[in-house]
Amino acid sequence: MTRLTVNGRVLELVQGDITRFRADAIANAANSMLAGGGGVDGAIHDAGGPEIMEECRRIGGCPTGQAVVTGAGRLPARYVIHAVGPVWFGGAHGEAELLRSAYRRVLELASERGCRTLALPSISTGAYGYPVDQAAPIALGAVAEHLRGPTSLERVTFVLFTRETLESYVRALQALAGAGGGERR
Ligand code: AR6
Numbered sequence: 001m002t003r004l005t006v007n008g009r010v011l012e013l014v015q016g017d018i019t020r021f022r023a024d025a026i027a028n029a030a031n032s033m034l035a036g037g038g039g040v041d042g043a044i045h046d047a048g049g050p051e052i053m054e055e056c057r058r059i060g061g062c063p064t065g066q067a068v069v070t071g072a073g074r075l076p077a078r079y080v081i082h083a084v085g086p087v088w089f090g091g092a093h094g095e096a097e098l099l100r101s102a103y104r105r106v107l108e109l110a111s112e113r114g115c116r117t118l119a120l121p122s123i124s125t126g127a128y129g130y131p132v133d134q135a136a137p138i139a140l141g142a143v144a145e146h147l148r149g150p151t152s153l154e155r156v157t158f159v160l161f162t163r164e165t166l167e168s169y170v171r172a173l174q175a176l177a178g179a180g181g182g183e184r185r
Contacts, residue, residue: 025078028081038127
């Protein structure tokens, strides 16, 4: 299963490159210096062009568990929301709460700007080492919770780069739906 309806809004999973995904906002898995790097961050800055980094430099940084907004340069989006997820240190260092907080902040910022569509990557599960099977339920739970409340968002899409990541999110979505997290498939 790759799609769940929550409160009439859509939470969906696709495999792909988030830089090619058309949405009002896309999230980035950034670092607290907003300094750019590899993974999805590198791909977003490469595809979006230098304007995004200029704005990141002006903002200066972002604490772990938080997010900041810039324009999207050449990307087919209006905003990039740079979220800073936690580095995995074994799970006993507040990683889950920081990851949940990073997603919540992205969702709040997108809604504050009136976005109807949002694309998300799997924050922290690449270079930052967060086990994807543990990150996926947190990521999906944060989105489902947000969609149950007042929001401008109508569709939130996880754009997952690898098949393994998608499969992990599919399992977590099945568990969420089974636990009554949505209305229908
Ligand atoms: N589209 C969607 N997902 C992608 C893409 C893409 N184009 N490229 C990679 N991913 P990571 P983190 C997936 O490492 O763990 C950077 O250097 C990737 O397969 O990008 O939060 C930053 O500057 C994985 O599932 O982010 C930070 O320093 C997911 O994106 C640090 O890495 C996240 O992997 C952040 O590490």
